Every structure is written in C-alpha cells, then in structure tokens.
Amino acid sequence: MQSPELSQDYFELLGLNPAFDIDPALLHAAQQRLQASHHPDRYVGSSDQDKRLSVQIASRVNQAYETLRDPVKRSRYLLEINGANLPDDSATTADTEFLMEQIELREAVDACRDGEDALARSKLIETRLEQRASDLAQVFVACFNADRFDEAIEASRKMQFVQRIQQQLAELQFELEDF
Amino acid sequence: MALLQISEPGGSSAPHQHRFSAGIDLGTTNSLVATVRSGEAVCLPDAEGRRLLPSVVCYAADRREVGYPAWAHQSNDPLNSISSVKRLMGRGLEDVRRLGEVLPYEFVGSDDSPVPRIRTAGGDFSAVEISSEILRVLAERARDSLNGDLEGVVITVPAYFDDAQRQATRDAARLAGLNLFRLLNEPTAAAVAYGLDQKSDGVIAVYDLGGGTFDISILRLNRGVFEVLATGGDSALGGDDMDHALGEWIIEHCGIEELNAGLNRQILLAARSAKEALTLSEAVEFSVNYRGQSWRAEIDRHQFDDLIRGLVKKTLQACRRALHDAGLKTDQIDDVVMVGGSTRVPLVQSMVGDFFGRDPMCDLDPDQVVALGAAIQADILAGNKPDSDMLLLDVLPLSLGIETMGGLCEKIIDRNTAIPVAKAQEFTTFKDGQTAMSIHVVQGERELVSDCRSLARFELRGFPPMVAGAARIRVTYQVDADGLMSVTAEETTSGVAADIVVKPSYGLTDSEIEAMLRDSMEHARDDIEARMLKEQQVEARRVIEAIDAALKQDGKVLLSESELEAIQLKRGELETVLESASADEIKQAIKAVEVASETYVARRMNTSVKQALAGKQIDEVDV
Numbered sequence: 001m002q003s004p005e006l007s008q009d010y011f012e013l014l015g016l017n018p019a020f021d022i023d024p025a026l027l028h029a030a031q032q033r034l035q036a037s038h039h040p041d042r043y044v045g046s047s048d049q050d051k052r053l054s055v056q057i058a059s060r061v062n063q064a065y066e067t068l069r070d071p072v073k074r075s076r077y078l079l080e081i082n083g084a085n086l087p088d089d090s091a092t093t094a095d096t097e098f099l100m101e102q103i104e105l106r107e108a109v110d111a112c113r114d115g116e117d118a119l120a121r122s123k124l125i126e127t128r129l130e131q132r133a134s135d136l137a138q139v140f141v142a143c144f145n146a147d148r149f150d151e152a153i154e155a156s157r158k159m160q161f162v163q164r165i166q167q168q169l170a171e172l173q174f175e176l177e178d179f
Numbered sequence: 180m181a182l183l184q185i186s187e188p189g190g191s192s193a194p195h196q197h198r199f200s201a202g203i204d205l206g207t208t209n210s211l212v213a214t215v216r217s218g219e220a221v222c223l224p225d226a227e228g229r230r231l232l233p234s235v236v237c238y239a240a241d242r243r244e245v246g247y248p249a250w251a252h253q254s255n256d257p258l259n260s261i262s263s264v265k266r267l268m269g270r271g272l273e274d275v276r277r278l279g280e281v282l283p284y285e286f287v288g289s290d291d292s293p294v295p296r297i298r299t300a301g302g303d304f305s306a307v308e309i310s311s312e313i314l315r316v317l318a319e320r321a322r323d324s325l326n327g328d329l330e331g332v333v334i335t336v337p338a339y340f341d342d343a344q345r346q347a348t349r350d351a352a353r354l355a356g357l358n359l360f361r362l363l364n365e366p367t368a369a370a371v372a373y374g375l376d377q378k379s380d381g382v383i384a385v386y387d388l389g390g391g392t393f394d395i396s397i398l399r400l401n402r403g404v405f406e407v408l409a410t411g412g413d414s415a416l417g418g419d420d421m422d423h424a425l426g427e428w429i430i431e432h433c434g435i436e437e438l439n440a441g442l443n444r445q446i447l448l449a450a451r452s453a454k455e456a457l458t459l460s461e462a463v464e465f466s467v468n469y470r471g472q473s474w475r476a477e478i479d480r481h482q483f484d485d486l487i488r489g490l491v492k493k494t495l496q497a498c499r500r501a502l503h504d505a506g507l508k509t510d511q512i513d514d515v516v517m518v519g520g521s522t523r524v525p526l527v528q529s530m531v532g533d534f535f536g537r538d539p540m541c542d543l544d545p546d547q548v549v550a551l552g553a554a555i556q557a558d559i560l561a562g563n564k565p566d567s568d569m570l571l572l573d574v575l576p577l578s579l580g581i582e583t584m585g586g587l588c589e590k591i592i593d594r595n596t597a598i599p600v601a602k603a604q605e606f607t608t609f610k611d612g613q614t615a616m617s618i619h620v621v622q623g624e625r626e627l628v629s630d631c632r633s634l635a636r637f638e639l640r641g642f643p644p645m646v647a648g649a650a651r652i653r654v655t656y657q658v659d660a661d662g663l664m665s666v667t668a669e670e671t672t673s674g675v676a677a678d679i680v681v682k683p684s685y686g687l688t689d690s691e692i693e694a695m696l697r698d699s700m701e702h703a704r705d706d707i708e709a710r711m712l713k714e715q716q717v718e719a720r721r722v723i724e725a726i727d728a729a730l731k732q733d734g735k736v737l738l739s740e741s742e743l744e745a746i747q748l749k750r751g752e753l754e755t756v757l758e759s760a761s762a763d764e765i766k767q768a769i770k771a772v773e774v775a776s777e778t779y780v781a782r783r784m785n786t787s788v789k790q791a792l793a794g795k796q797i798d799e800v801d802v
Contacts, residue, residue, distance in 0.1 A: 037787075048721075049773050053780065055659055059600050062597040062600045063601060063602065065597065066600070
C-alpha cells in the first residue's frame with residue numbers, strides 16, 4: 001500500500017515563510033513542537049497504520065529541519081520548489097576569478113597545518129570565510145528575489161564551495177586544538 | 180492522541196488501567212531490570228536480593244544457567260560459560276577473530292549465515308540467542324515482582340551502536356518473546372534517570388564507560404524534551420580493556436610464559452577485583468595460581484593509573500569530537516553525568532572533571548542509572564503518564580551511505596541527523612528490459628566502502644521492463660526512532676513497488692529468527708498460530724476504534740458521501756471477520772480498510788500537522 005504524502009513543502013510544514021532568511025529559533029521551535037505531537041513515541045499503543053504515519057510525519061519534519069537549517073541546502077531547496085532547474089552536485093562554476101580565490105583560500109587553509117601560530121592564522125581565515133559566506137548569501141537573496149534563478153544557482157553553488165572550505169578549516173582547527 | 184484516534188477510543192474510555200512495563204539494561208558485564216512502582220523507578224532484585232545479573236550464560240550438556248551460577252563456572256568451564264556477548268552483537272566472524280584473545284570461545288561459521296555461533300557442550304549459539312537468555316531471565320524477574328505480564332519493555336543500547344548491533348538487540352528481544360517499545364540510547368536513559376527534565380533547561384554531557392563500550396552524548400534539554408545534539412564513542416572500549424591492561428601487567432610481572440583459557444580467565448578475574456579494590460584503596464595485593472604455586476604481587480594506584488591513562492585519554496578525545504560536532508565548547512556544558520561501572524575508577528572521575536572543568540554528577544549508582552531511566556521511559560510509553568511532556572529525540576550515530584562505482588561510499592544520511600528520518604534517491608536502469616538492481620548499504624564516516632561497516636545488500640526486483648534510462652526507481656531509506664534502517668523502492672512512472680530481498684551482512688534473516696522462535700516453543704505451530712491470530716484481532720479492534728473515532732469527529736467534513744460509504748463498507752467487513760476468520764484473513768481485511776481510508780488519512784494528516792504547529796490540540800478543534 002502507498003502511504004499518503006504530506007502535501008506541504010518544508011517551509012509550509014514548519015509554518016515558516018518561504019524565504020532564505022529564517023529565524024533559527026523559530027525553525028527549531030517548530031521542529032520540536034511537531035515532534036512533541038507526532039513522534040512515534042506518542043503512538044506506541046496505536047494501530048499499525050497510525051504508527052507508520054507517525055514515523056512518516058516525524059521523518060519528514062526532521063528532513064525539513066535538516067534541509068532548512070543549513071544555508072546551502074536551504075538555498076537549493078528554495079530554488080527547487082520555485083521550479084529552477086538545479087544542476088547536480090558535480091557541476092562547477094565557470095567564474096575563474098572565484099575559482100582562483102578558492103584555490104588561494106584552500107592553500108591558505110593547508111598552510112595552517114603547521115607552524116607556531118597555525119591556530120591564530122586559521123582564525124583569520126575563519127573570519128574571512130564567514131564574511132565571504134555572508135556576502136554570497138546576500139547575492140543569493142538579491143538574485144532569488146529578482147527571479148534571476150541562473151545567477152541565484154551560481155551564488156548557491158559558490159556558497160557550497162565556501163562551506164566546504166569552512167568545514168575543512170573546522171576539522172583542521174579541531175586537530176590543532178588537540179591536547 | 181493519535182492520527183486517527185482523536186479522542187480516547189471507545190473501549191478504553193474506562194478508567195485507565197496501569198500497564199506493566201520494564202526497562203532493561205542489557206550490559207556487557209552485568210544486566211539489570213527496573214520498573215516504575217508507585218511513581219518511582221526501582222531496580223528489581225532476584226530472590227537473593229541481588230540487583231545485578233552477570234551477563235553470563237553457561238551451556239552445559241544437560242543444563243542451561245544464566246547469571247551468578249554461570250558466572251561461577253567461568254574459571255572451571257570457560258568454553259561453555261559465555262560472557263561479554265554484547266561485544267559480538269551484530270558482528271561477523273572476522274570481527275570475532277579480532278576479539279579472539281578477549282573471548283576465548285570456539286566459533287563456528289557456516290556458508291548459509293554470516294552470523295558466527297559459539298560452540299558449547301549444549302549446542303551452537305549466536306550472540307542473539309545468548310542475549311535472549313539474559314533477557315528472558317530479567318523479564319521473568321519483572322513478571323514475578325509485578326505479579327503480571329509485561330505490556331512492553333525498553334531495552335538500552337550504547338548510543339554508538341550501529342544498525343547491525345541494534346537489529347541484533349531487537350532480534351534478541353523478539354526471541355525472548357518481549358514486546359519491544361523502544362531501543363533507548365544508554366546516555367539518554369541516564370539523563371532521564373537523573374530527572375534533569377525536572378530541573379532547569381540546559382546542556383548535558385553524559386559520559387558512559389561500561390564494561391565493553393564507551394559512549395559520550397551531548398544533550399540539550401528544553402521543556403521536557405531531551406534532544407541529542409551529538410553522540411560519539413567507541414563500541415569496543417571499556418572496563419574490560421582496563422582488566423586486560425592490568426592482566427598483561429600481571430603476566431609480565433609474574434613471569435607467566437604459558438597461558439591457557441582457564442589461567443587467562445583467572446588472571447582477568449584477579450585483575451578485575453584488583454581494579455575494583457583500587458577504587459577505595461591506594462594499593463592492593465593479589466595472587467594467581469600458576470604451576471601449582473600461588474604468585475603474590477602488589478600494585479598501587481599510581482601504577483594502575485599509568486596502565487590506564489592512555490585508555491581514559493582516548494575517551495576524552497571522543498568527548499572533544501562530540502563537542503565539536505555539537506558546535507559547543509566545554510564551558511557551555513551545564514552538567515556532566517557519569518554512567519557505567521568503570522566511572523567508579525578515580526582516575527576516570529578526575530580526568531573527566533578536569534576536562535569539563537566541573538565535578539561530574541555521580542549521585543545515582545552508575546550501574547543502575549541506565550535501567551532506571553529505561554524504566555521511566557517504558558512507563559511513559561506504556562501510557563501510564565498521559566500528561567507527561569517528556570520526549571526523547573535521538574540522532575543517527577553513524578552516517579548511512581551506499582556503495583557507488585569504484586568501491587566509494589556516497590553518504591545518504593549524515594551522522595547526528597535527528598531520527599526518525601527518511602531520504603529518497605532516484606536511480607534509472609542502464610540496460611534495456613532491466614527488472615532488478617542491487618544496493619549495498621554501509622554505515623560509517625570513511626570514503627571507501629571497505630573502511631565502512633557493511634549493513635546489508637538489498638536486491639530490488641520486479642520493476643516493469645523498459646528501455647534503458649526510462650525507468651525511474653525511487654529508493655527510500657528509512658531510519659526509525661530506534662535507529663533501525665529499512666529500504667523501500669518503487670518505479671515511479673508505473674507506480675510498481677519493488678520486491679526487496681534483504682541480505683544482512685552480519686545479522687540474522689527473518690526466517691532464521693522465525694526458525695529459532697519455533698525451536699524455542701514447545702508446541703511450536705499451534706502456539707505461533709494462536710499468537711498471530713490474537714495479535715491480528717487486537718490490531719483489528721484498534722483499527723475499528725480508530726476509524727470510528729475519526730469518522731465521528733470529522734468524517735462528514737473531510738469526506739464526500741460516497742467516500743464515507745466506501746470506508747464504512749470495509750470497516751463493516753473487518754468487524755464481520757474479526758471473531759471468525761484466520762489471522763491471514765483478518766490481516767487482509769485490515770489492509771482493505773487502510774486502502775479505503777487512504778485519502779481520508781492524508782487529509783487528516785495535513786490537518787493534524789497544521790494544528791500541532793498552531794499550538795492547538797486536535798481535540799480542542801470544534802468540528
């Protein structure tokens with residue numbers, strides 16, 4: 001038997017406006033509220049069908065939460081529900097200036113692997129990356145709001161590049177702080 | 180409240196009856212059972228007043244013993260007295276060989292099953308069967324003590340347990356004939372036992388060092404909701420390893436050259452009691468009988484600390500990782516809870532205290548705390564506390580992925596994702612007329628499949644044949660609230676669901692479990708059939724109650740007259756077969772009601788979600 005699908009998109013499901021800028025506290029509160037009412041633990045004594053449905057709803061709520069709390073996933077999801085034709089994950093950007101900057105940033109991260117002030121240097125790159133991420137998010141919002149989806153996709157793609165370097169840096173800092 | 184059962188269903192509007200439930204801590208070294216009695220969680224003792232049940236099962240040719248009697252045979256009958264079986268749950272032969280020195284049993288494998296069996300005088304047994312013996316004894320203790328049957332149980336597992344280890348635990352419960360409400364993570368259970376939900380909101384670190392496993396969980400507490408932010412650890416690191424470190428020291432110190440299973444066990448037991456004594460004493464003396472002589476030696480706490488410091492440090496590294504994953508620093512942790520017998524070791528307490536910069540909480544007995552928390556959760560799940568706000572939200576401890584070209588692992592669901600969760604993926608066929616495909620699901624963080632844990636291979640069959648690339652096969656990976664994974668697949672252009680054959684890499688198949696169940700029952704066939712019939716009848720009554728309650732509330736609003744009639748018709752048919760038909764026929768009738776009410780359920784689901792978000796209770800909504 002096919003289970004019924006929840007018709008709402010993730011924003012609707014969590015009662016949020018479908019926009020890039022969302023309040024993380026509201027997002028979290030919505031996830032918690034829906035789990036409080038629909039988590040499978042609330043249906044232990046119910047019929048098998050109710051149990052299945054609650055797993056389905058709780059799963060979708062968590063999936064929505066995971067997607068919307070991450071800026072890159074959120075930007076891609078916004079484009080998706082607005083009918084933009086998203087390229088797959090392997091697509092790259094053609095912006096050579098941006099690519100050069102990425103290579104430079106990546107090298108700067110790698111250079112933090114050793115040396116006396118490695119941690120201090122990594123903090124400088126961290127600040128720079130944060131600034132870059134927030135600039136790109138603004139570009140995304142501007143393009144998305146103006147329905148310039150191709151440019152919004154490009155901005156989202158770049159956000160993903162920056163996020164990957166941020167993750168690498170965080171991992172490196174974790175190792176540097178080893179005791 | 181339920182999706183379909185909006186108000187209390189007809190039958191149960193009578194005064195609420197207390198339903199018996201229990202929480203079980205199925206430990207590596209010891210196991211416990213607890214229950215909530217007069218509002219308070221208590222660990223249940225055996226007839227001699229002992230709460231701990233040693234997790235040892237002895238299979239002699241003529242008898243089977245569990246707990247203390249089996250424990251007593253460890254030195255004189257080491258090959259038939261099986262201990263630390265938790266380390267083998269969900270594990271394969273090659274893992275077992277790696278544990279060979281730790282577990283000196285004779286393992287037998289077979290071509291038919293990837294699950295290793297231990298050869299004993301009483302027969303060959305898998306870890307699942309051995310664990311089910313322990314569960315059976317604990318459940319019996321609870322039934323005796325409560326003087327009634329158990330509605331269901333909560334069994335705890337290390338948060339770090341992977342899917343195969345969780346499946347194995349669930350299978351053990353099934354074999355023991357228990358209704359498993361939930362597999363609960365041990366650290367979460369401990370946080371529940373400390374009643375931290377009664378306190379102010381905050382962030383808690385639970386440090387759980389048991390006999391064979393280490394877990395660290397970071398939880399956020401907000402209005403009764405325990406939300407796991409990150410979890411980490413090592414499912415093969417624990418107090419046993421301290422015993423081994425000390426055992427090696429003894430072997431070296433006493434100049435022992437030849438080891439046999441009995442002597443090895445003797446040394447380990449000596450090491451364990453020395454370790455326990457060093458919790459209170461600064462130095463202990465111990466003796467080992469070797470070549471007819473008694474060897475005496477003394478070890479002081481400093482020497483012992485040096486032996487285990489590396490081990491404790493390894494646990495703190497896992498703590499750092501979990502904090503990093505949660506995006507927190509040590510000074511953001513409000514409370515540190517200690518769980519597991521090994522946290523009694525003074526060096527563990529001081530190093531953990533130093534790491535988090537605060538004294539860890541150890542008011543509750545670290546051996547009992549997990550079982551107590553499980554009992555509280557079981558009591559709530561049994562429906563005995565309808566007003567409780569408590570909710571435990573867990574995460575996936577290890578990423579789930581599938582094997583792609585070149586033996587690489589593609590992540591499907593990242594670790595620390597809140598569960599339950601589902602993720603879908605679309606595939607297409609690459610050959611004309613292709614009707615089947617195979618998916619290899621693995622768990623772990625590494626990029627190469629060979630470095631991850633293989634969970635299962637799923638063979639999907641029965642897609643309609645189409646030209647290459649035309650089929651759209653949507654595969655859905657579902658992780659439930661227990662952290663257990665399942666896979667469903669459908670060809671979306673035709674709507675044909677695939678038949679799925681699961682080949683677990685380290686687990687028992689459903690038919691193996693059923694065969695074991697049959698073997699374990701005296702009047703096998705009759706019993707199983709009678710039980711299945713009863714189960715289906717109970718389920719049918721639930722379905723009828725739920726549909727009646729729902730229709731009464733909003734059937735006329737959400738459904739057209741013909742839609743309503745269609746549901747009523749199937750509901751009536753179910754009621755007719757309820758008392759007279761076979762389990763199979765009732766099952767069919769239940770399915771027919773479900774199919775007929777599909778659209779209705781979908782409409783109600785949307786309403787129910789919207790209302791939950793609006794903060795209204797469904798039963799407040801006037802229809």
